[in-house]
Amino acid sequence: MSNETLTITDNRTGRVYEVPITDGTVRAMDLRQIKVDQDDFGLMSYDPAFKNTASTKSYITYIDGDKGILRYRGYPIEQLAESCTYIEVAYLILFGELPNAAQLAAWEQAIIHRSLVHENVRHLFDGFRYDAHPMGMLISTVAALSTFYPEAKNVTDPEVRMLQIHRLIAKMPTLAALAYRNSMGFPVNYPDNDLSYTANFLAMMFRMVEPKYQPNPALVRALDVLFILHADHEQNCGTNAMRSVGSSRVDPYSAVAAAAAALYGPLHGGANEAVLRMLNEIGSVANIPDYVRRVKAGEFRLMGFGHRVYKNYDPRARLIKQVADEVFDVTGRNPMLDIALELERIALEDEYFVERKLYPNVDFYSGIIYQAMGLPTAMFPVMFAIPRTVGWLAQWVEMVTDKEQAIARPRQIYLGEDHRDLIPMEAR
Ligand code: CMC
Numbered sequence: 001m002s003n004e005t006l007t008i009t010d011n012r013t014g015r016v017y018e019v020p021i022t023d024g025t026v027r028a029m030d031l032r033q034i035k036v037d038q039d040d041f042g043l044m045s046y047d048p049a050f051k052n053t054a055s056t057k058s059y060i061t062y063i064d065g066d067k068g069i070l071r072y073r074g075y076p077i078e079q080l081a082e083s084c085t086y087i088e089v090a091y092l093i094l095f096g097e098l099p100n101a102a103q104l105a106a107w108e109q110a111i112i113h114r115s116l117v118h119e120n121v122r123h124l125f126d127g128f129r130y131d132a133h134p135m136g137m138l139i140s141t142v143a144a145l146s147t148f149y150p151e152a153k154n155v156t157d158p159e160v161r162m163l164q165i166h167r168l169i170a171k172m173p174t175l176a177a178l179a180y181r182n183s184m185g186f187p188v189n190y191p192d193n194d195l196s197y198t199a200n201f202l203a204m205m206f207r208m209v210e211p212k213y214q215p216n217p218a219l220v221r222a223l224d225v226l227f228i229l230h231a232d233h234e235q236n237c238g239t240n241a242m243r244s245v246g247s248s249r250v251d252p253y254s255a256v257a258a259a260a261a262a263l264y265g266p267l268h269g270g271a272n273e274a275v276l277r278m279l280n281e282i283g284s285v286a287n288i289p290d291y292v293r294r295v296k297a298g299e300f301r302l303m304g305f306g307h308r309v310y311k312n313y314d315p316r317a318r319l320i321k322q323v324a325d326e327v328f329d330v331t332g333r334n335p336m337l338d339i340a341l342e343l344e345r346i347a348l349e350d351e352y353f354v355e356r357k358l359y360p361n362v363d364f365y366s367g368i369i370y371q372a373m374g375l376p377t378a379m380f381p382v383m384f385a386i387p388r389t390v391g392w393l394a395q396w397v398e399m400v401t402d403k404e405q406a407i408a409r410p411r412q413i414y415l416g417e418d419h420r421d422l423i424p425m426e427a428r
Contacts, residue, residue: 010043012036025054044411050235051308056243056405060093060394061234065309070316072232073097081319086227087111087197090169090390093232094397108197114170115191115200117178118148125182134179135264135381141175142168143257152251155400164252165393172389173197176382177204183378189213198223201386206374219373222327226366229316230384232391236308238263242392243399244408252396259392260385266303269384271363272370275304276377279336279343279368288343296352304364305347311357320365324372331372340368 006026008017019030032042047053062071070077073092080089084098091099091107099107124141146152149167154160174191181188181204189204192213199220207213233239242259246252263269282291295302307314324337344360347353367380375383399405 008034010034010036023057028053044413046413050240055235055240055408056399056402058234058395058398059096060398061232061391063234063309065307065311068310068312068315068318070233077229077315078319081225081228084224084228085196085198086224086231086387089228089231090387093390093394094165110166111170111197112191112193112200114167115174115193117145117171117174121145121148121175122178122188125178128182130183130185132179132183134176134183134379135260135270135385137179137182138172138175138382138385139257139260139264141178142172142260143254145171146251146253149251149253152253155246155249155251161252161397161400165397168252168256168389168393172386173201174204176379176386177201179382180205180375180379183376196220198227216330218326218330222323222369222373225319225323226369226383227387229319229362230366230387232388232394234309237265237268238388239392239395242396246396246399247405247408249400249407252393255396256389256392259388263385263388264381269363269381269388271303271361272367272380272384273377275340275363276336276367276371276380278303279339282339282343285339285342288339288346292343292346292350296350302343302347302353302358304361304367305353306356306358307361310359310361313359314361316362317360317364320362320369324365324369327369327372331374334368334372336368336371340365 004021005018006021008019009015010017013036015034017034019026028045031045034043035041045053060073062074063069072080072089073096075092075098080092084092087108088099088104091104121141121144124144125137128137145167149164151160152164178188180186186208189207192200192203195203195215199215202215202220202223203213206215235243238259241262242255245258246255266274282288292302294300324334328334328337344364347358353359363384366383367377370380370383371377
């Protein structure tokens, strides 16, 4: 064996094992041979919340959390945000290469022509209560799409898969806009095929009685950048849900609903909404020191701060701060920005945050921008789910076509009662 191995001595038996190290990893299954006797199941690893376990090999997104690096298919996020549209980056994430002009045109056509939803899907929105959260509506209606496309169950057929991928990328903005229009009591806007992916989304959201809605190009560009920054982020909670649920070979609409549900939580994509609520609660710059004191006392967390992988400034947060200025040039400055900037300044100088390497993450500034664009707070996680759909789908394809993958089914350490016999009701 090469020196790329790990030697393990089992002090229970005195036996020595040598297991290979590949890509800086040992295989948990290699531990199974380590037994005290023939009846022993074999050694397992215990890793709640997957803090040190790779669940897959992947070729899509690279993160170096210590250096603050994020790349899709090898390209730095900064270069993609500077030069590409979201739909171009979506192609890159899915297919591994940037499209040429003809490929991009065909890709845009394939998407834009699938942006309508069945009228019955539109009527589903009538069933929600007047104050329904748009993320709940999005999760339910994307799951409902599986009933409209029953062939989507054939997840092993590449052509069927590709059709659902087109549909999901195309229809998520439509469902999101329907959720918003429904919660506002506004009439529905149908997609406009003359517009780009992001411009069409803004038109479906904000068109009132104008015969042709032309969104401000600076806002379209800002939305492209925001969508690029949210498109994928390797094995996060939502993506892990997509892979895990998809591993049962369920259709991708159901799996995307599961991924979106995971994203909804306040520790994940729901954090952008929580940040705005937090900034509102703080109310003014003068109240920040007391708020930070309460965070440090463990009363609650500073939302939009900290990350499982980044132990440095989240590169997406850095780019989002630049987008904020471009958006505010059009919309006027969001007064929440002053509170956020001061909160960041104080936190980054504070020993509690420095010691724990807690920096602003992607959600810290995105909500402030979305609010300036006129979106209600409850729409913020929806604005995360739309662009993340392509990441979920790319990871799902990788999982379905990976021969090493199987239904996701972790082990447990059972610590409950040993065998015991039932006592009749009258004797309990
Ligand atoms: N405010 C205050 N303390 C924090 C925070 C925070 N936002 N985040 C972590 N800590 C502390 C935590 O209390 C712990 O301290 P101690 O060692 O004294 O117990 C230490 O830092 C490590 O925290 P952890 O909970 O072990 O870290 P984790 O990797 O399990 O959690 C996280 C990562 C993102 C869930 C967490 O940082 C958090 O709750 N942040 C706030 C919510 C948020 O902004 N989420 C968005 C994440 S980025 C986008 C996305 O994923 O969608």
